[in-house]
Amino acid sequence: MVRLLFALTLLGLTLITAFRPQQKTQNRKDPRPNIVLIVADDHGREAVGCYGNPAVKTPHIDQLAAEGVRFTNAFCTTASCSPSRSVLLTGLHNHANGMYGLEHREHHFSSFDTVRSLPVMLQKAGYQTARIGKFHVAPERAYHFQKVLRGGKTNNPASIGRSPVEMADLCYPLFSEASEKPFFLYFATDDPHRSNTVSASGMPVFKGDKANLFGNRPGGYPQVHDVFYQPFQVQVPPYLPDTRATRMELAQYYESISRLDQGVERLVALLKETGQYDNTVIVYLSDNGAPFPGSKTTLYEPGMKLPLIVKLPKPQKPGFVQDAMISWVDLTPTLLDFAGVRPDTVYSQGRSFKSIIEQDRATGWDEVYGSHTLHEVTMYYPMRVLRERRYKLIFNIAHELSFPMALDLYHSFTWQDVRQTGRKLYGKRTVEAYLHRPRFELYDLEADPHEVRNLASDPKHQAILKRMQEKLKRFQQQTKDMWVSKWEFE
């Protein structure tokens, strides 16, 4: 049946329209909305049209924002793929759910068996749950989805993430089948992550002498219209050096993002075709910031301040811009709230923002916490962060170490070019400051949005430092953070 429908979708939307179930959701007895959670891989906020970048073409993500709510203060809590997804799917900081670092290969981190995840709780609440694309969390039984949508002619799930339109088509059966249950779809693309080239021995092979392709390939992907960018067209964000190498990589990055945007287009089109759109909560976000040194794996603003768009089933204020500060620990309680699960039955370290989603100047949403420990297993660099509206405190627990570089970022053209040319400055920060950090970093983001003037040892800011240190320590105690011991041992 899936294969048949897949073949049909390939004939195009015209043909699919013929099978369109008219307003099926209105016939369903269960009035609760469907939920579609789109998780982009490494999509930095500075490379989204509706977040102010006129160069990158993301018309369909922008359209979602035009119809929904666009958050301007949304943050991941850890800028690493598996840990961040574990937070999204549990409502627990990764130090509390066990996913301290990457899940795959030798890194081999996994959440505790006792963790109860969003799909498991939604299934229990009567939802049908399905996922497609990148998973990257473990153990499977803790993060169990009822359906795993796979496909393509090769039946190779690994290839699907780079073909987001094909991914969307594979979701058609879920949208169109007659069911008494609402669905939860977890739609996780590989775009716009860097391409990994893995050698026979399993070690990544990079040369760092040309731009990474970010999944782009000659001939493109089925039904995707390649959108090409020239290096002179891209916008270099302030945290990156404005070099030819960076621009060449950003051009490839943008191409990957525009492919992803077409996946969103198709997904929305199919939700409309099947009559589901007006009863579906659609969330668009990224696991962490862009895959460049200075963003991903850091908890500086480019790494943790991310796109978040929520399209409600019946928007009261289309195009609303929400400035409440929320973080990825809040996603699970919020989506459970949409599903009618009583908040007091949900164990989470976040809280639902459903009730304030279209509310102006919501009170009590003025700080978020971050907690990052590892990315690759060799990259131990625990950081704990308190981000208020004006001030940000970073506790670099293992600050004596050089900041560890992810293999793909270390071997990037952008970084290798900086090394080879001996540049001292990387974006607004010196290379030296990027690699060697003090125990505490305190920034006044109003005066210093690029986080380059550390106020932690400034006499005028000692009261603020102390206040924020106390809050951060309390956060660690309250969220069962093993690394809270690092305050004592110093």
Place this chain on the structure above:
Amino acid sequence: MVRLLFALTLLGLTLITAFRPQQKTQNRKDPRPNIVLIVADDHGREAVGCYGNPAVKTPHIDQLAAEGVRFTNAFCTTASCSPSRSVLLTGLHNHANGMYGLEHREHHFSSFDTVRSLPVMLQKAGYQTARIGKFHVAPERAYHFQKVLRGGKTNNPASIGRSPVEMADLCYPLFSEASEKPFFLYFATDDPHRSNTVSASGMPVFKGDKANLFGNRPGGYPQVHDVFYQPFQVQVPPYLPDTRATRMELAQYYESISRLDQGVERLVALLKETGQYDNTVIVYLSDNGAPFPGSKTTLYEPGMKLPLIVKLPKPQKPGFVQDAMISWVDLTPTLLDFAGVRPDTVYSQGRSFKSIIEQDRATGWDEVYGSHTLHEVTMYYPMRVLRERRYKLIFNIAHELSFPMALDLYHSFTWQDVRQTGRKLYGKRTVEAYLHRPRFELYDLEADPHEVRNLASDPKHQAILKRMQEKLKRFQQQTKDMWVSKWEFE
């Protein structure tokens, strides 16, 4: 049946003798030996009678050495419980089997699903496999034993490890049942580990103002004759400060060891009673060194140079002292070799020492490698070690960090006393040198057995340093060590 036999064993050995199967193994068609692997928890070599300590009473371990082979150059590869056991049971360094740190609670490390362990391979080779006591490795399916012997009136396996005589009694059914298959018994005590007192919140509670009890308790354990020690009676090894606090803790430690020794006594007695003794390979060893700062969690000699006694089924040279250098990666291939498994079918990073076990001056056994990464998940401190007969090289990969202290060692009376009295010296080493280490440590163990004079920057030793660095790096490459990247990034 198990309960019945257990009840019978409680009536004493006299009664059991009545049921004694006469020379059962000679009737068995399969002539291969049984294997009993006794793993003590934190039993440092300096606290064993037959290794030269006249103060501690270990007559039955000593008797095993008198009948078997005593190794004088046996080493664990990582001085942490779960990682070391994973090495023992796989023949792979823990960086290659995935058990980078402790298995339990929040630490949550586990080996790769693809790992094939000793019990699994022995089962495949036709052995019946059973374990009792501390397990501490994961996942279960990778380290599967057919039987898990539990018991006691409380049926609480956690309590059994402190009652090694009771543990031995629980093995009686395995020894006495009629079976066509030889058995492999993994016998892992909690003795002589420190007692853990865990609070309701799951955090350890220690005060550091009196001696830890090392599992000793008023009233003792069933069938164990408490052997008490006075602080003045103990031998303080050179790596510890000779203080009242240390002596009080060593007295408790010795008591725990003498309890463990009685477990060995009972185990041997039951093997004899059931006619198995003369066809059983018995191995006695410890996972790592003594639970004191300066030993456990370090790869200094007290942490990694350990007791190893192998009692052969038919010793040719009872009491033989073997000085070949072997390490815990060699155990799995050796025991499989005893079981008749062809070495070329075993994937291991060690090699069998069966053929040289009673051989004088065996050639080609002159170096071992160590690889330690974490103990608790907060204790990232990767070390790679090449230990030759004369020289030892330690590569402290994260040397910029203070050496992390395990909670139980940090809160020990021994260590807290040193902190509170402000002592500068801890054993032969300064506290400062213990906590802050250079990237490389090179020791001439002939001239400097206590590893206090680092020769890594001595001009006369640069050729040796370079030669050993090259070997160490090659070892990392050959054993798929992710941390080999740390040479490049510096």
